[in-house]
Amino acid sequence: ENTSELRPTHPLALAPVVAPAASVDGFAKQFLQNLNFGQGVTLSASDVNDQYLALAYTVRDYLMARWLDDRATQKTQQAKTVCYLSAEYLLGRQLDNNLLAARLTDIATEALAQCGIDIDAVRAVEIEPGLGNGGLGRLAACFIDSLATMSVPTIGYGIRYEYGIFRQAFADGEQVEQPDAWLRMGSPWDFAHPEAAQTISFAGHTETYDDGGVERTRWVPEWNVLAVPYNMMVPGYHNGRVNTLRLWRAVATNAFDLHTFNSGDYVESVRAQTFAENISKVLYPEDSTPQGKELRLQQQYFFVAASIADFIDNVLPDDFDLDKLPERVIFQLNDTHPVIGVPELMRVLVDEKKLEWDAAWAITQKCFAYTCHTLLPEALEVWSVDLLGRLLPRHLEIIYRINDEFLLEVRERFGDDELLIRNMSIIGEHPYRSVRMAYLATVAGSKVNGVAELHSQLLRDNVLKDFATMWPDKFTNVTNGVTPRRFLRLANPELSALITEALGAGWTVDLERLRGLEALADDADFRERFAAVKASNKRRLGRVLEARGDAAPGDGHMLDVMIKRLHEYKRQTLKVLHIVSTYEGIVSGRLDVDDVQARTFLFGAKAAPGYGMAKRIIHLINAVGEVVSADPRVQGKLQVLYPANYNVTLAESIIPAADLSEQISLAGKEASGTGNMKLALNGALTIGTDDGANVEIRKLVGDDNFFLFGMSEPEVEALWAEGYRPADFYQRDERLRSAIDLIASGAFSAGDRTVFEPLVSNLLYEDRFMALADFSSYLDAQNRVDAAYADQDAWVRSAILNVARSGYFSSDRAMRDYLDRIWHATPVI
Ligand code: F55
Numbered sequence: 001e002n003t004s005e006l007r008p009t010h011p012l013a014l015a016p017v018v019a020p021a022a023s024v025d026g027f028a029k030q031f032l033q034n035l036n037f038g039q040g041v042t043l044s045a046s047d048v049n050d051q052y053l054a055l056a057y058t059v060r061d062y063l064m065a066r067w068l069d070d071r072a073t074q075k076t077q078q079a080k081t082v083c084y085l086s087a088e089y090l091l092g093r094q095l096d097n098n099l100l101a102a103r104l105t106d107i108a109t110e111a112l113a114q115c116g117i118d119i120d121a122v123r124a125v126e127i128e129p130g131l132g133n134g135g136l137g138r139l140a141a142c143f144i145d146s147l148a149t150m151s152v153p154t155i156g157y158g159i160r161y162e163y164g165i166f167r168q169a170f171a172d173g174e175q176v177e178q179p180d181a182w183l184r185m186g187s188p189w190d191f192a193h194p195e196a197a198q199t200i201s202f203a204g205h206t207e208t209y210d211d212g213g214v215e216r217t218r219w220v221p222e223w224n225v226l227a228v229p230y231n232m233m234v235p236g237y238h239n240g241r242v243n244t245l246r247l248w249r250a251v252a253t254n255a256f257d258l259h260t261f262n263s264g265d266y267v268e269s270v271r272a273q274t275f276a277e278n279i280s281k282v283l284y285p286e287d288s289t290p291q292g293k294e295l296r297l298q299q300q301y302f303f304v305a306a307s308i309a310d311f312i313d314n315v316l317p318d319d320f321d322l323d324k325l326p327e328r329v330i331f332q333l334n335d336t337h338p339v340i341g342v343p344e345l346m347r348v349l350v351d352e353k354k355l356e357w358d359a360a361w362a363i364t365q366k367c368f369a370y371t372c373h374t375l376l377p378e379a380l381e382v383w384s385v386d387l388l389g390r391l392l393p394r395h396l397e398i399i400y401r402i403n404d405e406f407l408l409e410v411r412e413r414f415g416d417d418e419l420l421i422r423n424m425s426i427i428g429e430h431p432y433r434s435v436r437m438a439y440l441a442t443v444a445g446s447k448v449n450g451v452a453e454l455h456s457q458l459l460r461d462n463v464l465k466d467f468a469t470m471w472p473d474k475f476t477n478v479t480n481g482v483t484p485r486r487f488l489r490l491a492n493p494e495l496s497a498l499i500t501e502a503l504g505a506g507w508t509v510d511l512e513r514l515r516g517l518e519a520l521a522d523d524a525d526f527r528e529r530f531a532a533v534k535a536s537n538k539r540r541l542g543r544v545l546e547a548r549g550d551a552a553p554g555d556g557h558m559l560d561v562m563i564k565r566l567h568e569y570k571r572q573t574l575k576v577l578h579i580v581s582t583y584e585g586i587v588s589g590r591l592d593v594d595d596v597q598a599r600t601f602l603f604g605a606k607a608a609p610g611y612g613m614a615k616r617i618i619h620l621i622n623a624v625g626e627v628v629s630a631d632p633r634v635q636g637k638l639q640v641l642y643p644a645n646y647n648v649t650l651a652e653s654i655i656p657a658a659d660l661s662e663q664i665s666l667a668g669k670e671a672s673g674t675g676n677m678k679l680a681l682n683g684a685l686t687i688g689t690d691d692g693a694n695v696e697i698r699k700l701v702g703d704d705n706f707f708l709f710g711m712s713e714p715e716v717e718a719l720w721a722e723g724y725r726p727a728d729f730y731q732r733d734e735r736l737r738s739a740i741d742l743i744a745s746g747a748f749s750a751g752d753r754t755v756f757e758p759l760v761s762n763l764l765y766e767d768r769f770m771a772l773a774d775f776s777s778y779l780d781a782q783n784r785v786d787a788a789y790a791d792q793d794a795w796v797r798s799a800i801l802n803v804a805r806s807g808y809f810s811s812d813r814a815m816r817d818y819l820d821r822i823w824h825a826t827p828v829i
Helices: 024-038 048-077 095-101 105-114 119-123 135-149 258-262 266-280 294-315 322-328 341-352 357-367 385-391 393-414 418-424 437-444 453-463 465-470 484-490 493-503 505-509 511-522 524-547 572-588 612-630 648-657 675-681 694-701 713-722 726-732 734-744 757-765 771-790 792-804 811-823
Strands: 081-085 154-159 167-171 174-178 190-192 198-202 205-211 214-220 223-235 242-251 329-334 368-371 382-384 434-436 448-450 475-477 558-563 599-604 638-641 660-663 685-688 706-708
Touching: 024 048, 024 105, 048 095, 048 105, 048 119, 048 223, 048 242, 081 135, 081 294, 095 105, 095 119, 095 223, 095 484, 105 119, 135 154, 135 223, 135 242, 135 329, 135 484, 135 811, 154 294, 174 612, 198 294, 205 393, 214 341, 214 393, 223 266, 223 294, 242 266, 242 294, 266 294, 294 329, 294 341, 294 385, 322 329, 322 357, 329 341, 329 357, 329 811, 341 357, 341 368, 341 393, 341 437, 357 368, 357 393, 368 437, 382 385, 385 393, 385 434, 393 418, 393 437, 393 465, 418 465, 434 437, 437 465, 448 453, 453 465, 453 475, 453 694, 484 493, 484 505, 484 648, 484 675, 493 505, 493 511, 493 524, 505 511, 511 524, 511 792, 511 811, 524 648, 524 792, 558 648, 572 599, 572 612, 572 638, 572 734, 572 771, 599 648, 612 638, 612 757, 648 675, 660 675, 675 685, 675 694, 675 792, 685 694, 685 771, 685 792, 694 706, 706 771, 726 734, 726 757, 726 771, 734 757, 734 771, 757 771, 771 792
Parallel strands: 081 154, 081 329, 154 242, 329 368, 368 448, 448 475, 558 599, 558 660, 599 638, 660 685, 685 706
Antiparallel strands: 167 174, 190 223, 198 223, 205 214, 223 242, 382 434
């Protein structure tokens, strides 16, 4: 950042940076320039990937002028900045989003057409950056979109994984994972800033030293890596604002392994550099069950340490008084993955900036806030003291001191209650000494929030109960939201056009305006047009699936979708039991085929590669799909689709086409869900349990427009406490018995009873997520769905009301809640 030392004389160098002309000619000129001089090809010799890259660089050129401008404003205005710390950003494709934000869609389409290029073909080659697992990563992407749209100074910090979430393929119905080499065809949306690299240290030991009469501690690390930032532009929608997503890549330092260099083994030491570069190599594909792996802790510390240093070095002015840090920044912790940032900021303030411990702690506590995304005990991240102490010895000392002082506070408040002390300690003792990252985040954060009302309540009542007693005001709820730009405006252009025609264009940034559609639900003409859009979206999905080599949804079928990570708590098995039961019912004659609504069941889900049971469920879904699709007795009635490699791009085709949204987790297990919001917003009706944000969706759309089933969370607790015996439920409901028996009989495994035996016995004798207990209620609700769908007029009316009443689930609203109640930051216009 030594631009001030430049003494330019050329007039162009003194002028502000201007974007290319926002006209078809201006765009075409810039596009051809990028094609010729960037890609090094003539138009006639270019292939579609060249065209994609040139188009992307052209859009980037337009955004860049605004981005440079906003960086300059940020430097001078010194407003409070939201630093969102997240190990994952599940961005989805960039081209369309950025064209839309910059109002360039029509111009680009026309400019390319004049070059003889169909922009849709170019769109199709973009590989989405899948730098996240699921809901948590996608939430981060929605949040930074909203913050840019609301003109809030924000930096999203994360990791530039070389390999994102694996590509899923099926072999004989079973999941196989393939590497996601998303950077291979070029990466036009980010740009490296090697000059802003940070050196990140690991391992070694600590020592005390005399600093002019003051005893201080310093960390003497053993090895370093370079963190090189890559910027991505995050454009606001139609507001000319461009924020920054700064993702770090690990690069070996030259000084790496000097020892081997000096020993003369040059080739070996160059080879050893790849060790450092492994840190940003691959996204861990485990969602909700963190792997206590050393590389993962390295990733976490790597990106958080680089981000904190970057903010202090490059965003704050040189002479900044660090006591005022909380006025300038809030570090929002997206789950526990960045929580090692707490002792890191303490280390920077105490060891490097030489602040007193108490002053540093007061600052740190104001600079962090923590969002929890789970309730599953196995999902709460812990690090063994042994590992943490080896990799980050100084941080372990700092954590110990934080804990000592915290436990003194507990004793002052509650007396010497040793059980309470043990329960609240940041250090757990069993089964091994470990650091409980959620507790550290709770102690350090100014606020702790859950992601839906029920979830936040359960955090207060169970998972973090003692902390909530100690600090009731620390705990709050912010219900998740989704960006209406990507998930309505872009994904569903026809519905968007219909809404704009009815309500004007303002809804894209003020989603509560969708309320205006309520009145139109009773307008037969509007209902007809709404239904025509849904039908058109189904055909479009059919074309997308066929182009991938998959089958299209059946003609005239209800499209029943379950799209989310594969996990037992989400209960894809319950969905399968419904399908098998319906199939068995028709085939056995128990059900009159004419009473059954024709349906296409569509699944989209990846399983963590090491999660055996989840993989078996995938196998079962595919096996059932194959049998059902091949059986002439249910032809045209039941169809099961499971397109491989569900991702953001595919979601954007599925969601607008869906009729029924399956949100069937065991009550108390799904923190929020966000797919549930996207589907309701696009006019799907929900069949769901009283879990996560389903509770709030139902409250808003109304009971008549939502199919509720299953136990409530307190009922789940009660049944669990009295001793849950799934086999009792199997005995009690004949429909359930027949479905399970059919699976156990080998009907979906070519007569081989062993294939799904582990799955069946798990259901009958364990069923941790109580699928059998909720089965009867689920089937009854599905029968209500069938009956409701038979009255298409009433169904469409309900669908419209779902859209009209989903405005609350905009991530813009979620951002306002965070800004008002947690961040205390404001937009900077
Ligand atoms: C990823 C890595 C680890 Cl180590 C742990 C969890 C995850 C992860 O992806 N979690 C996740 O997606 N959680 C989900 O967060 C959503 C956004 O808040 C919620 O809607 C959803 O209920 C929750 O499961």
